[in-house]
Amino acid sequence: MGISGSDAAGTTIGEASEREALRRIFPRxxxxxxxxxxxxDDAAVLAAPDGRFVVTTDMMVHGPDFRLAWSGPEDLGWKAAATNLSDIAAMGAVPTALVVAIAAPPETPVAxxxxxxxxxxxxxxELAPGCGVVGGDLSVSATLTFAVTAFGDLGGRRPVLRSGARPGDVVAVSGALGRAAAGLHALFTEAVDAAGEPDASRLAAVVAAHPDTVSAQLRPRPPIGDGPLAADAGATAMLDLSDGLALDARRVAEASGVAIDLDPAALGPDLRTALxxxxxxxxxxxxxxxxxLPGGFRTxxxxxxxxxxxVGGRPFDERGGWDPYLEWDGRRG
Incomplete structure (x- = not known):
């Protein structure tokens, strides 16, 4: 499924210069x-009142991370921003700036x-008022790819690492569990053609049938403000739940040298999807x-x-999440 659409002049990035494309993008x-x-300019200059800054980067690639049959351009811009903003929040910082690089097929309309x-x-x-895009790069590629780097300000807080959990601590989460995965399952079972390929013509019906879960997959709304609140409340460890609760909780346990025991009753009726x-x-x-517990956190x-x-006192040895090197089968995003 290729990128579709056109602007008034029908200009594609293969026809426009990079300068012209940027001229149209910058004001937006x-x-x-x-x-x-x-x-x-050649680089942006940012204020860092704290004297330190938090930085992270993340990629989104057509195929493993999203499908153009299901995600429009606004969806992709939103998701590329949200996935990086949440990593900044997980350090206890306030997002301040994004740098965005996009490689797209030459037939992509500038619009x-x-x-x-x-x-x-x-x-x-909506998610991080005051944060903006301060630079980046445009290029061409047969595979649509986003690479985003995000910066954040700790505001005098200590960074909250994965390695600080201690025996006796409470484990808490802010945000939904399993909702994005449920949305992806709906897309792969209901928004496909007879051959199992993503089908844009079926998308509207799937969105109408599963509005909350499909939205969670296409336009995630991470609780960005709860990151700094957690740091202020004394969080001992924290991370963004991007790859699955079981996999990410194990990362905290391994980094901290502890055991984490999750309560099945607190994870909702669909335990496996939540994990x-x-x-x-x-x-x-x-x-x-x-x-x-601050903000939307719950035990x-x-x-x-x-x-x-x-989980419930019993060892959970399954990997329990997404690892692009070990199990890529194209069934994500």
Whole structure:
């Protein structure tokens, strides 16, 4: 499924110069409150009042990460922003700026890239006000690819690492569990043709039947503001739930040298999807006992002496999540 659409002049990126494409995209991008020198120079200059900055990067590639049959340009701009904003929040920082690189097929309409820019603006406005796009790069490729780098300000807080969980801590999560995976399952079972290939003509019906879960997959809404709140409340460890609760909770346990025991009753009726479904982009954190949980955090388990992941007191040895090197089969995004 290729990129479709056209603008008034029918101009594609293969016909327009990079300068012309950027001229049209720049006005649509969100501005950053931290910008001292913005897009248009060799590099941006950002204010860092804390004296430190948090930085992360993430890629989205057509095929393993999204399908053009299901995701429009605004969806993709939104998701590319959200997945990076959540990593910044997971360190306890406030997102300040994004750098965006896009490689797209030459037949891509410039208007389609404008839609992507609109998606970035909408996501930043809703999820992280004051964060904006301060630069990036455009190129051509047979495979549509996004590479986004995000920056954040700790505001005097200590960074919350994966390695600080301690026995006795409470395990808590902010955001839904398994909802994005349920949306992806609906797309792959109901928005496909007879051969099992993604079918755009079926999308509207699937969205109407599963609005919450499909939206969670195509336009995730991570609880960005809860990251700094968790840091202020004394969170001992935290990370973004991008690859599945079981896999990500095990990462915290391994980094901290502890055992994490998740309570099945707290994970909802579809336990397996909650444990193994990825792309929720909620926040998993541990807090000292007795902490009043901030924001949307709720208790889902506890930290104990030992090693590894347990569910209801029993070892959970399945990988339980997404690893692009070990199990890519094209069935993501």
């Amino acid at each position: 991008l969100p501005e950053s409150d931290a910008t001292l020198v913005g897009p248009g 389609w890239l404008e839609g992507v820019a609109d998606g970035f603006r909408l996501a930043c406005t 193994t479904g990825g792309e929720d982009h909620g926040l998993l954190a541990t807090f000292p006992p007795g902490t009043r 889902i388990g506890a930290v104990h002496e030992g090693r590894g992941l347990r």
